[in-house]
Amino acid sequence: MFKNKIIWITGASSGLGRYMAYEFAKQGAKLALSARRKDQLDEVLAIVRSLGGEGLVVPCDVLVEKEIEDAVHAIIKHYGRIDVTIANAGFGVVGKIKNLSKEEWRRQLDVNVIGLALTFKYAYPHLQESKGSIVLIGSVANYLPNPGVGAYGASKAAVHSIGQTLQIELKGTGVNCTVIHPGFVDSDIARVDNQGVLHPDNKDPRPANLMWPTDKAAKVMVRAIAKKKKVYVFTGHGRILAFIGQHFPAIARWLVGKMS
Template sequence: MEQSNQVVWITGASSGLGRGMALEYASQSATVAVSARRMDLLEEVVEEIEAKGGKAKAYHCDVMSSQSIEDCVDKIIQDFGKLDVAIANAGNGVMGKIEELTEADWKRQFAVNVTGLALTCKFALPHLRKTKGRLALIGSVAAYIPNPGTSPYGASKSAVHNIGESLQMELKGSGVSCTIIHPGMVESNITRVDNEGNFHPGRQDPRPAKLMWTTKKASEVMVKAIERRKKVFIFTGHGKFIVFLAKYFPSLGRMIKEKMSPR
């Protein structure tokens, strides 16, 4: 679908789904503003987009800082004059049993996945209102199920879902849509980032490779859902199945989760 007049901002766009969505939007002729903390990785994304004839620009943004988010949005507006799509994608995953987790672990998880996401919305919305644009929040099927060993992550994604549904009510009549996206297992670097936010490129992903979608395939369906202004979009096949069990057969879902979870 041609999106040549759209300006799209994606947080956490240096890798994974953020990078994938940036490439997908650029392939549809949108102008893409990519942001993250790692400018070197963002510049690689921009170079890849420009090599294919697309338009993109990199912006430093640390979603743990309100000022950083506000400054990023201001620079995007200065450069492009408007904002049509904002995707709150930046996130991380804190791992560990509840008895082992520290106060700092919990604070970091919610600072990035919840507060950072909410503030991304806050600073993007005045500009999206002007264009009757699209807002997207990236959650996870973990929002619907127990998450032994990664409970901060699941709790944060449950909060994302609630924020999204609240925004849908607050934005009614404004022309701005809010799409909550809950992916199942998709190729990403989330399991290679430790609880302090440090990246370990050699760390093995413990998730079953056979169940994971490619980033490209996931990005294509996510962009389509945002364009169609869907309220809630759940994907992969196993992701839909997990949510179905959680809603209608919770005991069975818990039993399956217990067997899959590491001891």
């Protein structure tokens, strides 16, 4: 399905971005790998090549619009086109809404919402040429109240809204938009502080018994991208929580309150 396809992944240095790169590599894709940490991207690239894929490291901080624009130019210069763009870069600000500073809100929304939107903006002309796909990575948090991580939940609700809007705005262009909302998946997101700094030894507070391994999650995400799903929600627990949040909000508030 993805043999020789040009796939650009932001947030590719760790977590879901890294493991999606591995899955695409197994299918013979040509990858453009973006994130802030070049040393980590180089590690991912080495594994991508060992799995049969090709790759290009394109360091990029989605907080900086010029870096997004330059990343797209570098990919086009190297490969000549982009078939799939996966706007995966993101992190989660922790704290009750009453305690969050303006700077914490700004960073949360700048990375998870504005960075994602600008990733699409600069990739779009090339996706239109290739009749390709934009993939937005949201979260089951979009459907639920999020005590202690309300800024993160708000950012993912915005991602969902952007995706729903694009699915209308892109009609007739040949460009597909897929929005993926993962449930609990093992990743570094809970180990990054409110300033975006990774702390590898931090314990993940999410329930371990509900957590999917990252490689398993990446496999189902790649399948959803291949099928050009409009909205894809996983894990099993994530789907249940999303359903409750959409159809029984009072129960969702009670349930999340008990879990918090």
